[in-house]
Amino acid sequence: AQSVTQPDIHITVSEGASLELRCNYSYGATPYLFWYVQSPGQGLQLLLKYFSGDTLVQGIKGFEAEFKRSQSSFNLRKPSVHWSDAAEYFCAVGRPRVFGNEKLTFGTGTRLTIIP
């Protein structure tokens, strides 16, 4: 069964500092990998995704993530955070199949706090 681990429940970063959110997955083959962001009281917005090809993927809002098969990781990074980045971040793994991804398995989320 697929699973996702986000080891950091809560991270606090100063505005302008760099950010890395960790994600480790367990899956028997190459999975589909996603990062979603949930702002307070809001729905889930897709930041970026990895299906295949280039292991460094660029997303919206200046985020990027790197797929490392050897470490079963898909860490999210941003070189300089803004106060508006404060939110809950979810890593998710999907199981590709012929007729499309059937479900996403989510990590428990990392809450990001930005301090001035």
Next chain:
Amino acid sequence: DTAVSQTPKYLVTQMGNDKSIKCEQNLGHDTMYWYKQDSKKFLKIMFSYNNKELIINETVPNRFSPKSPDKAHLNLHINSLELGDSAVYFCASSLPPLAGGTDTQYFGPGTRLTVL
């Protein structure tokens, strides 16, 4: 021009009542999903429908009954509501590569259900 919409946004009701949550997508996707987010923000798949056919039912109590009148709608009906049903329910949709899509799930804004 909302992609995935849910109604209502908030739902407060008494234990034992029956309620429905509606979901509509205008993305032309053929796969729709319901996820439940608990008080600890953990997201878990409940159901998945592909072209109005149920393809995933993740051991959800049979008090929960999804209904898909057409590809663009997936409603969730809940009978005999219990305190433990209090959560945020998210609808999502996707289109598999076989159908010309990218297999990415797009989420609605969520429905916060509170059972008193």
